[in-house]
Amino acid sequence: AQSVTQLGSHVSVSEGALVLLRCNYSSSVPPYLFWYVQYPNQGLQLLLKYTTGATLVKGINGFEAEFKKSETSFHLTKPSAHMSDAAEYFCAVRLDQGGSEKLVFGKGTKLTVNP
């Protein structure tokens, strides 16, 4: 069965520092991969997605992620953290198989940005 592992339930960075949030997935078929962000007391909002094609995907708010099939990874990065990036981030995978639209989510990584 497909699964998603997010390494580190909490990540803390200084403002202006690199943000790196890790996501590894398991899949026997090419996956669709997503990163969502959740701000306090809000729903999840799509940051970026990988379906096919270019493996480096750019999203909103300066975030990007790279799909690495050999490492089964889809890590999220941002060169310079802003205070407004403090939120919880979820990686998710959907198998493009059997017509299912289900997403499997990781447990989330809470990002703290220190001034």
Place this chain on the structure above:
Amino acid sequence: DAGVIQSPRHEVTEMGQEVTLRCKPISGHNSLFWYRQTMMRGLELLIYFNNNVPIDDSGMPEDRFSAKMPNASFSTLKIQPSEPRDSAVYFCASTKTRAEQYFGPGTRLTVT
């Protein structure tokens, strides 16, 4: 365009009462999902519909939970009777085929 609409945003009820959560998906989307989020268990998929038909309800906790989608623009999640352990934030999301899911703002349910 309006996003996914959920009501109520907050619900406080007593144990044993019936609770009904409502969701209006984005127009043109053909799949709808109900999720539950808690600190302990994270984000869990409860049930999903495609073209108003329940496709996967394996995440529904028990018979106290039921969901319906009578038409393409409305869905309900009902808990009867409610218990304190049902306290959580319930999200509705919708999507069209092979696209990303769009989430509503959630309903925060507290059962006392």
